[in-house]
Amino acid sequence: MKKALVLGGGGFIGSHMIRKLKEENFWVRTVDLKYPEFSETKADDFIRADLRDPAVAREAIDQKFDEIYQFAADMGGAGFVFTGENDADIMHNSALININVLEACLRRNSKKIFYSSSACMYPEHNQSDPLNPNCEEVSAYPANPDSEYGWEKLFSERLYLAFARNYNFDVSIARYHNIFGPEGTWQGGREKAPAAICRKVALANDNDVIDVWGDGKQTRSFLIVDECIEGTQKLMRSNFSGPVNIGSDEMVTINELVHKVAKISKKNITINNIKGPEGVRGRNSDNRLIKQKLNWSPIKPLSWGLEKSYIWIEDQILKK
Numbered sequence: 001m002k003k004a005l006v007l008g009g010g011g012f013i014g015s016h017m018i019r020k021l022k023e024e025n026f027w028v029r030t031v032d033l034k035y036p037e038f039s040e041t042k043a044d045d046f047i048r049a050d051l052r053d054p055a056v057a058r059e060a061i062d063q064k065f066d067e068i069y070q071f072a073a074d075m076g077g078a079g080f081v082f083t084g085e086n087d088a089d090i091m092h093n094s095a096l097i098n099i100n101v102l103e104a105c106l107r108r109n110s111k112k113i114f115y116s117s118s119a120c121m122y123p124e125h126n127q128s129d130p131l132n133p134n135c136e137e138v139s140a141y142p143a144n145p146d147s148e149y150g151w152e153k154l155f156s157e158r159l160y161l162a163f164a165r166n167y168n169f170d171v172s173i174a175r176y177h178n179i180f181g182p183e184g185t186w187q188g189g190r191e192k193a194p195a196a197i198c199r200k201v202a203l204a205n206d207n208d209v210i211d212v213w214g215d216g217k218q219t220r221s222f223l224i225v226d227e228c229i230e231g232t233q234k235l236m237r238s239n240f241s242g243p244v245n246i247g248s249d250e251m252v253t254i255n256e257l258v259h260k261v262a263k264i265s266k267k268n269i270t271i272n273n274i275k276g277p278e279g280v281r282g283r284n285s286d287n288r289l290i291k292q293k294l295n296w297s298p299i300k301p302l303s304w305g306l307e308k309s310y311i312w313i314e315d316q317i318l319k320k
């Protein structure tokens with residue numbers, strides 16, 4: 001039986017990955033500070049512990065795994081990443097996790113590992129035109145991410161690549177672009193735009209006004225978690241290391257996103273654009289490299305994923 005280790009398996013993407021690996025008959029261990037919020041974990045072994053402690057990483061990585069997926073990070077949406085209030089924690093906690101994990105992997109000669117980087121590492125100056133953002137993989141340098149979260153991702157990408165170079169690790173690195181879907185955080189300050197908007201629309205009555213951060217003309221693309229998992233495994237099981245974008249290239253403005261959600265809800269919603277943390281002006285996944293290297297890219301329309309998310313969030317609200 002093949003064995004996988006999912007770090008951060010109490011979180012959103014990690015929980016979905018565990019479910020997929022169990023369908024594939026892997027034995028799965030996970031480590032996280034917390035159990036999944038919205039469903040029972042499917043992991044065979046759940047170590048509830050803090051990966052900032054090197055002893056925890058060593059305890060979890062006590063053998064050679066066929067696949068290791070590293071999702072653990074101190075992260076959140078714009079309300080968490082762009083206020084500046086969490087910068088020290090974001091950099092310190094996530095860097096320590098990655099350092100400890102790699103050191104423990106080296107000790108056990110368990111060197112096949114996936115690392116989840118983020119589109120937030122791309123230079124701010126290439127994302128100032130909302131209609132023409134440049135997120136081609138090679139545009140990463142000279143580096144100039146717009147958040148400490150992005151700088152930590154860039155540092156850790158380089159850390160994984162250095163372990164590949166010097167210690168013969170088989171690393172895979174994806175730069176995720178706004179992953180969303182059922183079982184993602186939808187309230188409390190760490191939620192991302194699609195979940196926040198689905199929540200606001202679900203809570204609104206017909207003909208209500210909802211607040212939306214920024215002028216609404218900032219652009220993004222959003223990828224449903226199912227396709228994120230598919231792309232991640234394709235990358236992990238290929239001989240290409242990346243870093244490569246995993247994201248949708250269906251770019252929308254934030255106000256267009258609201259209109260799409262409103263349409264799904266069948267409510268008439270008016271947008272009130274207010275000042276709020278918003279990040280770069282434009283961002284879209286450039287999928288040329290992933291198509292070339294993996295002969296794959298996401299195909300599901302944004303509305304398909306939004307509908308799944310909206311129904312799930314509506315259900316969460318009803319359960320409260």
Ligand code: NAD
Binds near residue numbers: 034071093
């Ligand atoms: P998430 O916050 O739901 O999951 C991360 C998990 O890591 C959480 O369950 C958290 O408890 C755990 N964790 C944090 N610190 C820990 C520690 N010290 N020890 C053990 N566990 C710890 O986030 P997610 O959306 O599932 O993202 C997974 C990964 O993908 C993260 O590295 C994130 O930066 C990256 N990413 C996500 C997105 C996205 O849109 N969701 C975009 C780009 C990159």
